[in-house]
Amino acid sequence: MNLKSFQTIIFLLLASSAFSQKMFSPNHQITVDFSLKNQQASYSVSFQGKQVLESSRLGLIREDGDFTKGLTLLETTKSVLIKDKYTILTTKKSNITYTANRQVFKLKNAHGKKLDIIFQVSNDGVAFRYFFPENASDIKKISEEITSFNFPEATKAWLQPMSDAQTGWEHCHPSYEEFYQKNILAGIISPIKAGWVYPALFQTNGTWVLLTEAGLDGTYCATRLRAESPNNEYKIGFPQAPEVFTGGELNPQSTLPWLSPWRIIALGSLKTITESTLGTDLAKPAIKIDTSFIQTGKASWSWIIKKDESVNFDTTKDYIDFAAKMHWEYCLIDADWDTRIGYDKTKWLADYAKTKNVKLLLWYNSAGDWNTVKYHPKGLLLTHEGRMKEFTKIKEMGIAGVKIDFFGGDGQSMIKYYLDILEDAAKVQLLVNFHGATLPRGWHRTYPNLMTAEAVKGFEMVTFDQAAADEQPAHCTTLPFTRNAFDPMDFTPMNLYKVPNIKRRTTSAFELALSVVFISGIQHFAESPEGMAHVPEFAQKFLQTLPSTWDETRFIDGFPGKLFVIARKSGNKWYIAGINGEGINKELTLDLSFLKNKKGQLISDDETVLLKESSFDVPANGQYKISLKPNGGFVGVFE
Structure with missing residues (x-):
């Protein structure tokens, strides 16, 4: 056997052998398993040892090359801890720190064209994106992305159907204006053929999962989940043909090198989901402008x-x-x-x-x-x-x-x-x-x-x-x-x-x-001057001094479609707000330990007047009992 034949055999053995690499969140609660088997890439995700996503597909098809099969591994980088800090005025907290373990899998397809798959695993979820590292001045076009999210059996979902393009009043769709279908079995086909929008919420094996994307620039289309998800496997979908600027591109096309948007999987408890900032953590940093004119x-x-x-x-x-x-x-x-x-x-x-x-x-x-x-x-x-x-x-x-x-x-x-x-x-x-x-x-x-x-x-x-x-x-x-x-x-x-x-x-x-x-x-705000004239002065004062930027957010209680209670801080004040999504009375015990022994003002419902004001005293054990009327709510302010 000559050297060339021996090298060919070794290459074929390596190409056919399975490769698996585990990645972990900094706190080791999340495990991601990247696999290359039968020359196809996949991943799975576990949280606290329980499967959240079963083997899910990775890859794209470019018109000049297939990156869904025939893949071989060139290199795996070492896991590196990355940190990012930024300030933002228009989300749930103003000063944010992002920490994640980053690892890159460098691949090539059957024709030697290269693809990197970049993973970042943080304590609140998983993100990954594709990167074509080679240089090319001619336009490359992606015809399909096969990325999938494969959920275990009996997963529940909260999903909004995507409107079909150019339907609706004056042909103005799509505009993400459908009601969410709540607590449905995963795998149900969308009632609208365009699919399901982001963010898409799931509950599986006691873990909550929220899917979305970020880092979207002018080199890619926005995506959604496809209408059909056989065996609970949701795949990335591209827009419908009419969803273009006049005469413009529909599906992704670009020169090389080329980065795709991040695919984001926030996961954990409902508290983790509602306090997570992954949607901005993975976005591009702010463009360099004078921000003095920006006022919330x-x-x-x-x-x-x-x-x-x-x-x-x-x-x-x-x-x-x-x-x-x-x-x-x-x-x-x-x-x-x-x-x-x-x-x-x-x-x-x-x-x-x-x-x-x-x-x-x-x-x-x-x-x-x-x-x-x-x-x-x-x-x-x-x-x-x-x-x-x-x-x-x-x-x-x-x-x-x-x-x-x-x-x-x-x-x-x-x-x-x-x-x-x-x-x-x-x-x-x-x-x-x-x-x-x-x-x-x-x-x-x-x-x-x-x-x-x-x-x-x-x-x-x-x-x-x-x-x-x-x-x-x-x-x-x-x-x-x-x-x-x-x-x-x-x-x-x-x-x-x-x-x-x-x-x-x-x-x-x-x-x-x-x-x-x-x-x-x-x-x-939807209230009119005439309507506000009927609102008691204490509620008007609340709205006159209400902040527009939040320093911190804490999830208190809730369940999608049924209840939501949140605490937000601005300066030295905490604002607590709760809404009841059901037409039944609810007796709640809220864990407000971070406000124990503090006194505040509460605005809530009353049988005889539009709104009522009362004191809001949190006991020493931090457990505050409150009644919510059917479809009712409350706000409280602590200083």
């Missing part, structure tokens, strides 16, 4: 209750006065302001608002041919030149930010459009709110001027539809564990008095609690 806050907004006719000079002036009275930082002027009020009078309103220490936000239609929505201004933001012209114009008028609505989906070109808007707005120092939009996926870390995004079936739907109002209690107690777990969410909450033509199912204390429960860089 609260906003008055006429359209949510009064609709189109409220977009006029007089009503807007009233809502500026309303924001000033409530010590809120912003007032939003919605669709058709350019003709109903006009640029000149809008500038007058901006000047007037400035005297009241209030800033204005203006609505825009993202436009394009992806829907038939008539609202305007429309067609002004489609190009860099158009954006810079309009953004500069309104900045000179004294406008603080923009709300941009009715985007067209998750294709790569549409993702580029989002990011181009954020970059151009940052240059002009404008804040941004995306509506009718995709999940932000950690963009608020990368682009600090992104204050919030809708991507939720929000309170707007309650004002339209009794069925949405009926679902709201369970919906709102699901969102903190799912949609709002990592990314700011413009639910536009808090109607304390009444909704025209709708019977609200939540109590006023439930609605008040949403001001603390939900995270949004700018919280657009």
Whole structure:
């Protein structure tokens, strides 16, 4: 046998042999097992010795090469402990430290083309991404990603169906505006063929798992989970054909080298899930901009209750006065302001608002041919030149930010459009709110001027539809564990008095609690000046002094769709908020040991008045008993 034949045999033996490498979280509670068997890559995940994900597939297919089979291992790097620290204003805590063990598996396919799979395992979950390390100036295209999440039998799921592209009112879908299906058996086919959105929540073997992605830039499309998950194996899905910016790319394409977004698996207890910051930990660091113009806050907004006719000079002036009275930082002027009020009078309103220490936000239609929505201004933001012209114009008028609505989906070109808007707005120092939009996926870390995004079936739907109002209690107690777990969410909450033509199912204390429960860089409140006039002074004072940025968050109690109780700290004050997602009375014992012997003020429901105020004294053992009315809530403040 010659040397060449011997080397060939050795290579074939190595290629056919199985390889397995375990990785651990810093606290050794999470174990990830990477495997290469039959020249295919896979991984599995365990938590405290119990299987969370069974053998799940890894790999992608490029048009010029298959990286799902025929793989051989070139090198495994040593496990390295990495740390990152960053500050962020628009999530559950402001100063964050991320620590994880990092390991890279360097592979090549049957034709010698290279692929790295990068894993990072932290105490709150697992993240991995793909990297094509070679250099190439020609465009490479990914036709499929076979990444999967293979759950054990009897896993339960809380999943939101993905709307089919260009369906719905004025063909405005998809916009992540379906209700979550709650506590269903994993493996059930989505009722909508587009699949399931992130974040996707599961419970298996006593462990909670939340799937999402981050690190998404203009070189990849946003993904989702496919509609079908045979044997509980959920696979990554790509957008539908219409989900593109006019004439743009749908699926991922780029030159090399090329990094994919992170696939994120947060796991552990519900406390771990709700306190985790993996969605921003894995996002790209903030772009270098002057951040002095970035201010979180609260906003008055006429359209949510009064609709189109409220977009006029007089009503807007009233809502500026309303924001000033409530010590809120912003007032939003919605669709058709350019003709109903006009640029000149809008500038007058901006000047007037400035005297009241209030800033204005203006609505825009993202436009394009992806829907038939008539609202305007429309067609002004489609190009860099158009954006810079309009953004500069309104900045000179004294406008603080923009709300941009009715985007067209998750294709790569549409993702580029989002990011181009954020970059151009940052240059002009404008804040941004995306509506009718995709999940932000950690963009608020990368682009600090992104204050919030809708991507939720929000309170707007309650004002339209009794069925949405009926679902709201369970919906709102699901969102903190799912949609709002990592990314700011413009639910536009808090109607304390009444909704025209709708019977609200939540109590006023439930609605008040949403001001603390939900995270949004700018919280657009749904209450009107007329409604607020019925609210007792102590509750108004609470809203006048409510923080917009949180230093710390602690999960207290809850279950998706049934209950949520959270504690958030700002400065030297702790805010406790709870909401009951079910139409039954609940007697709770809350572990508030970190507040033992402290006295605070409680706002809760009452049979005879809109809201009542009482003392909130935590006993020495830290166990506080509280009653929650059906679909009720409470807020407490400790200093």
